[in-house]
Amino acid sequence: MEIELILKYISRHIDLSDKEKSILVEHVKVRDYLKGQFIVQQGDVCKYESYVISGCAKTFFIDQEGNEHVVMFAIENWWTADLGSFITQQPADYNVQCLEKTKVAQFSHTSLEQLYAQIPKLERFFRIIIQNAFVASQKRIVRNLSLTAKERYLIFREQYPDIEQRVPQYLIASYLGITKQFLSKIRAELIMEN
Amino acid sequence: MEIELILKYISRHIDLSDKEKSILVEHVKVRDYLKGQFIVQQGDVCKYESYVISGCAKTFFIDQEGNEHVVMFAIENWWTADLGSFITQQPADYNVQCLEKTKVAQFSHTSLEQLYAQIPKLERFFRIIIQNAFVASQKRIVRNLSLTAKERYLIFREQYPDIEQRVPQYLIASYLGITKQFLSKIRAELIMEN
DNA sequence: AAAGGAAGTGAAACTAGATTAACAAAATCT
């Protein structure tokens, strides 16, 4: 069933015995969300790290002026949470909202600490996952500082073609740090250019 | 001596036995750099994760147009490396250059893998360190997307007052993603305002 | 102390991207 997926995914990075797999499974909750539902809400403590089995979600926040900013998307095989809130168990800065019917596998904070104690290899697993996320995050900062909106859009399209198909344009604009009008202009230019 | 510092720092997050401490010490190299020297050079493989014992370094890269972009600073008790390069052992995208005479404790890639094998708790340590770095990186993205240059400068000043003192303004401007002229203008405005 | 480079300031002209507003096209609902 669905749980197999996450075990397989974890096994890409570390080896798990059958015993360990069953311990893990005991601590995971699979949960379904409808389109529009929130996995995390700004102000609440982020209770889970969620692994997306199917569907799609956006992480965003609302700034002082009431504008929405998309921080990241998550699709199949990605993790999503307000990690800062999850780690510290303080109120979340971000919202995570489903853009489609979405199925996730969730680890609570206490479950995860117990899992770390029982399966120390999981520390390695999450270290690797987060290391990669950090490197990607740094690259994004660099791109935001050194590239134009058009260049960033082209890279996004190339890097996440699947996300581009599934997500409305104005959310992609927000992720890129531009307005939907400007993205629309960029797209019109790109069509002209060839 | 200096090595004590890093052991103390690690002990803030995990408990190390004397045995483990001595294993660790065997794998660390302390190295001194002069002002201007490079810890990592764009194009080379990043051989070490470096923990700054004293001094200060900048991580930066040169874009297509030849402009320098500061990605981050590192002072006492910070880690520095091109983590992407270090993990994959592929050529580095970034340079790490000392802004002062700088003393670091370095872990090579193979040393670190051996340490992970011998002291599994270190996986936990680095997971926590990188988790925090990732959260900070995400926050920086969010600030870059939602705040003006002036707001970002004020936050930077508050968050890293020590760095602001030690580092030339034009590097801070670069870190903030603006020109030195514009930072100068912001500073003039701030002085006017009170 | 003089000289030369590195860092910081100021001002004018410019541009990437924002804002506003009006409209068009899809998607969703009844």
Place this chain on the structure above:
DNA sequence: AGATTTTGTTAATCTAGTTTCACTTCCTTT
């Protein structure tokens, strides 16, 4: 199928931040 809401487009005006260039101040180094 028609109505309503959600997305996407176009265009005019505006602004935060850039660019260029000239000038100043501050470090170094001799």
